[in-house]
Each structure stands twice: as structure tokens, then as C-alpha cells.
Amino acid sequence: MIHGFDYLTQDDRETMLRGIVDGEVYGGPYHLELDWVDKCNARCFFCNSENLHNGKSILWPRAEEILGEAIDNGLRSIRLAGGGEPTLHPHLPDLFRFLAARGVALDQLTTNGTQFTPRVLDSMADLSIGSISVSLNYPTRETYEQGMGLPAKFFDRAVEMTRQVAELKKRNPNFKRLVIQFFVYKPTIELIPEMYRLGRELGADLIPFKDLYGIDPELQLDESDVPRIVELYREVAREDADNGIAHFHISKWGLDTAIADMHRELQAEGVPAPAAPGRPASFANKFCYIAWHSMTITGTQAVYPCCWLFIQPSVGPVDNLMDKSLLEVWRGGAMREVRQELRRFMLLREQSSYGNRRLKRTTPSCHTHNECPLTHSMCDESFYEEADRRLEKVRRSLSVSALKVMDRVGSRVEDLIRS
Numbered sequence: 001m002i003h004g005f006d007y008l009t010q011d012d013r014e015t016m017l018r019g020i021v022d023g024e025v026y027g028g029p030y031h032l033e034l035d036w037v038d039k040c041n042a043r044c045f046f047c048n049s050e051n052l053h054n055g056k057s058i059l060w061p062r063a064e065e066i067l068g069e070a071i072d073n074g075l076r077s078i079r080l081a082g083g084g085e086p087t088l089h090p091h092l093p094d095l096f097r098f099l100a101a102r103g104v105a106l107d108q109l110t111t112n113g114t115q116f117t118p119r120v121l122d123s124m125a126d127l128s129i130g131s132i133s134v135s136l137n138y139p140t141r142e143t144y145e146q147g148m149g150l151p152a153k154f155f156d157r158a159v160e161m162t163r164q165v166a167e168l169k170k171r172n173p174n175f176k177r178l179v180i181q182f183f184v185y186k187p188t189i190e191l192i193p194e195m196y197r198l199g200r201e202l203g204a205d206l207i208p209f210k211d212l213y214g215i216d217p218e219l220q221l222d223e224s225d226v227p228r229i230v231e232l233y234r235e236v237a238r239e240d241a242d243n244g245i246a247h248f249h250i251s252k253w254g255l256d257t258a259i260a261d262m263h264r265e266l267q268a269e270g271v272p273a274p275a276a277p278g279r280p281a282s283f284a285n286k287f288c289y290i291a292w293h294s295m296t297i298t299g300t301q302a303v304y305p306c307c308w309l310f311i312q313p314s315v316g317p318v319d320n321l322m323d324k325s326l327l328e329v330w331r332g333g334a335m336r337e338v339r340q341e342l343r344r345f346m347l348l349r350e351q352s353s354y355g356n357r358r359l360k361r362t363t364p365s366c367h368t369h370n371e372c373p374l375t376h377s378m379c380d381e382s383f384y385e386e387a388d389r390r391l392e393k394v395r396r397s398l399s400v401s402a403l404k405v406m407d408r409v410g411s412r413v414e415d416l417i418r419s
Contacts (some may be wrong), residue, residue: 001392002077002106002165003031003033003079003107003290003293003294003374003378004030004031004076004077004078004107004130004294005031005293005379005380005383006107006130006377007031007076007077007105007107008028008030008043008076008293009076011030012027012030012076012416013383014075014109015027015028016028016030016289016292016293016404017383017386017390019292019388020021020289020292020346020387020390020391021316021387021390021391021393021394022058022337023340023343023374025291025302025330025331025335025336025339027073027293028055028073028074028075028292028293028325028330029070029073029074029075029294029295029330030075030077030080030293030294031075031076031077031078031293031294032066032067032070032075032078032079032295032296032297033078033079033080033081033082033294033296033297033306033307033310034057034058034063034067034078034079034080034082034086034140035080035081035082035083035084035086035296035297035298035299035307035310036057036063036080036086036297036298036299037057037082037083037084037085037086037088037299038055038056038057038082038083038084038090038298038299038300039056039057039084039085039088039299040084040085040088040112040150041056041088041112041114041150042085042087042112042114042117042149042150042154042179043145043148043149044137044147044148044149044151044167045149045215046147046183046212046214046215050216053375056298056299057088057089057299058089058297058299058301059095060089060090060095062301063091063095064094064098064400066183066297066321066326067098067099067102068102069326069327070326071102073102073326073327074298075104076104076105077104077105077107077130078099078104078105078106078107078108079108079109079110079307079351080106080108080110080111081108081109081110081259081307082296082307082310083086083299083310084296084299084300084310084313085111085112085114085115086109086110086111086341087109087111087114087115087116087120088115092115092120092123093119093120093122093123093167094123095243096120096123096124097123097129099127100126100127100128100277102115103128104128105126105127105128105129105130106124106128106129106130107130107306108130108131108132108133109129109131109132109133109259110133110135111132111133111134111135112134112135112136112148112158112189113134113135113136113158113161113162113165114150114154114157114158114161115161116161116162116164116165117268120136121165121168122167123163123245124172124175125168125171125172126172126174127172127174127175128271129172129175129176130176130177131176131177131178131179132165132177132178132179133179133180133181133368134158134162134165134178134179134181135181136158136159136162136180136181136194136198136199136346137181137182137183138155138182138183138188138191138192139153139182139188139194139195139198140155140194141156142232143187143191144158146187147183147187158395159198159202162178162180162202162203163202163203166178166204167203167204169203175289176205177205177206178203178204178205178206179206179207179208180198180199180202180204180206180207180391180409181207181209181210182199182208183209183212184209184211184221184250184337185199185208185211185212185215185219185220186218186219186220186221186225186245187219189221189225189228189229189232191233192209192229192232192233192235192236193235193236193239195207195209196236196239196240196246197239199245199246199318200239200240200243200245205245205298206246206247207245207246207247208247208249209233209247209248209249209250210249210250211249211250211252219221221250221252221255222253223253223254225253226254226258228254229255230255230258230259230262233246233248233259233262234266234351237262237263237266237271237274238266239273240270240274241245241266241271241272242274243288244274245394246274246276255298256284283369283370283375283376284349284369285368285384285385285388286369286375286384287345287346287375287384287387287388288306288345288366288372288374288375289304289342289378289379289383289387290306290342290374291335291338291339291342291377292339293307294306294321295298295329295330296309296310296311296336297321298317300320301320301321301322302317302319302320303318303319303320303321303329303334303335304315304317304320305317305318305335305338305361305362307374308365308372308373308374309362309366312419315362315363318334318337318338318361319332319334319335320337334361337361338358338361338362340364341359341360341361341362341367342362343368344367344403345366345367346387346391347391347394347395347400347403348400348403348404348407349395351364351367352407352408352410352411353411353414354410354414355367355407355409403419405414
């Protein structure tokens with residue numbers, strides 16, 4: 001799961017469920033994505049948030065004030081990621097010590113790994129850490145320099161600092177997982193085994209292989225690459241048999257099926273298959289509950305419902321903390337509209353063009369099963385099932401029946417007008 005859901009108490013979950021059913025919010029936020037630095041020291045050619053690099057950061061006194069208010073209202077965890085490199089903030093050690101002292105977990109930190117100084121690592125000694133994900137992305141100095149837009153010496157720096165993070169994990173029993181990520185696209189296909197070996201050497205608990213989107217079509221993977229990728233990943237799977245830490249996260253061109261077939265072939269040879277990924281087979285009840293649980297805050301103190309909407313160029317912030325308290329935003333009209341739009345999809349179970357054209361705070365991907373990359377693993381199965389069970393009573397109400405009729409009639413009328 002993501003977004004700190006594991007840190008919720010049973011009372012927190014019950015409060016969220018009651019709010020979802022009633023269309024209100026009674027607690028929280030229980031989690032914050034704090035994207036407090038809108039700048040980066042890398043110049044990755046594939047960056048999907050470059051347009052957000054405005055050089056702004058939330059000053060530490062204000063960050064402390066925001067977090068203090070959230071903690072007083074039930075905050076359990078935060079995530080550091082987003083529009084820039086979060087470890088560039090000069091008060092990062094102050095943040096980590098503050099979280100540890102107040103009993104708030106660092107659920108996830110996504111970083112390029114170049115800023116883990118001894119001072120930063122020391123401040124994490126007593127911190128509860130769910131996951132640190134290092135976007136190393138490349139296994140050699142040359143490919144790193146080309147892809148990350150940093151001098152090759154930064155590759156050496158990131159490798160050494162990632163090694164130090166692995167040592168921290170040995171000393172901190174509340175540090176659960178170190179993730180080291182790599183990219184697979186045409187220039188790096190032949191480096192797949194080298195990626196795995198580097199990640200394993202550095203002490204990774206998980207090594208995800210991911211695709212790159214939105215890049216030059218000549219660099220993107222295509223169907224012709226599938227046989228070679230499977231051949232090389234077979235080598236990784238054999239080496240990984242005793243660990244199960246390598247995970248291939250590319251499904252296009254039938255790669256997921258081809259990789260699964262390859263694992264079955266290896267099983268016949270006595271090589272154990274990796275654990276199945278957490279993605280559920282059915283999305284029928286996988287609605288988005290993020291606005292009852294969390295929100296994203298940027299370096300300008302702009303507020304978004306989640307990190308997915310944060311990086312969509314067509315979507316603006318729903319509010320801003322510059323002249324408001326955290327609770328004023330969390331319980332305010334803009335976030336209420338977000339919840340109304342999400343709940344409408346939960347009640348109707350489908351979204352029409354009529355409904356999509358009336359969205360103010362979310363996007364059609366928020367209202368289409370399996371379009372959002374977060375929904376499938378945002379909650380555990382029991383929460384999805386219980387929320388859906390309770391919503392079923394609401395779906396049988398006259399108000400929802402009227403909403404369905406309005407949706408059908410509205411869609412028909414608009415179709416007639418356009419024709």
C-alpha cells in the first residue's frame with residue numbers, strides 16, 4: 001500500500017468510512033505529501049515535473065507550524081517527494097528530528113540519493129521509516145550522466161550515499177525498506193542484469209524496473225524489444241531466486257505476460273517464482289478515498305488533492321496555505337468539492353461524458369477504474385470492501401436514483417444538442 005495507510009488506527013479507519021458514507025470529513029488529514037522543495041539538482045531529460053521547478057521552498061518555521069497543526073488533528077505519516085528533490089531543503093534534519101519526537105512516520109521518501117550527508121543520516125536514527133526509494137535509474141557513470149543531466153561524479157556520490165542509507169537501515173529497526181529504482185528503455189535494455197547486480201550490492205530490499213513515458217519515440221520500448229528484455233530478465237530471475245527483490249513494472253506490448261510465462265518456465269526447472277505484485281485483479285470497488293485521508297502541499301504552499309493531480313499540467317491547485325490554516329483548507333469548500341466529485345463516482349460506479357464535463361477539481365482519470373496509478377494500492381482490500389458495502393446502502397436511496405436519471409437525461413440532451 002501507499003500513502004501511509006498502514007499507519008492508520010482502527011478509529012482512524014472508522015472515522016474515514018463514516019465520512020465517505022456521509023459525504024463529509026470528520027478527521028484528518030492522517031497523511032501529508034510534503035513536496036516542500038520545488039527545485040532539483042538534476043536535469044533529467046524525462047522529468048515529468050520540470051514545469052514545477054520554480055525554486056520555491058516552504059521555510060522551516062512554516063513547515064513546522066503546518067505539521068504541528070496536522071499532528072494535533074491526527075496526522076500519522078508524511079511522504080517526501082514531488083516537484084523537486086526533497087532532500088535539498090537545508091532544514092531536512094530538523095524535519096526528521098521533529099517527526100521522530102512527535103511520533104509521526106516518514107512513510108516514504110523519493111530521492112535521487114545525492115544529499116544523504118552524515119548530518120542527515122544522523123537525524124534519521126530514531127525515525128520510523130516505511131520506505132526510502134532511491135531513483136538511481138542507471139547502473140553506470142556514463143548512462144547516469146546522460147540521463148540525469150549531472151556530472152558522472154554524482155553517480156559515485158549517489159551510489160556511496162545509498163550504501164550509507166543501507167547501513168542506516170541495519171542500525172534503525174524502524175526502517176522497513178530500501179528501494180532502488182532503474183529505468184528500462186532502448187538505451188538501457190542491455191544493462192538490465194547490471195542494474196540488478198548494482199541494486200543488490202547496495203542492499204536494496206526491492207529493485208523495480210520501470211519504463212519511461214513521454215520521451216523521444218525512438219528511445220521508447222516497442223514490441224521488437226520484448227524477446228531481448230525477457231532473455232535478459234531471465235538471467236536476473238535466476239540470480240534473484242534466493243531474494244525475490246527484482247520486480248518488473250512494465251506491462252505494455254505483452255511484456256507482463258511474457259515475463260510471467262518466463263517465470264513459469266523457470267519454475268518447471270525448480271527456480272521459485274517471485275511474489276505476485278499487489279495489484280488486484282478486479283477494480284470494481286477500487287474508488288479513490290484520498291481526499292478523506294491525505295493531501296499534497298508544494299513549495300509554494302499550494303494544495304492539491306494528491307500527487308497524481310499535482311503533476312498534471314492541466315490541473316491547478318485546489319487551495320493555498322499562504323493565508324489559511326491547514327484545517328481551513330482541509331475542511332474548506334475546495335476540498336469539499338473534491339470529495340463530492342469522488343463520491344459521485346463511488347455512488348454511480350461509472351462516469352459519463354456528462355459527469356466528466358462538470359468536473360472542477362478532479363480529472364476523468366479519477367473517475368475511471370484503472371486509469372489512476374494510485375487507486376489500486378491506496379487502501380487495503382478490507383477497507384475497499386467495507387467502504388463499498390456501506391456505500392451500497394446509499395446507492396439504494398432515492399437521491400442516488402435521481403442522480404442516475406439526471407446523468408442519463410443530461411447525457412442524452414447534450415448528445416442531441418451536439419448532433
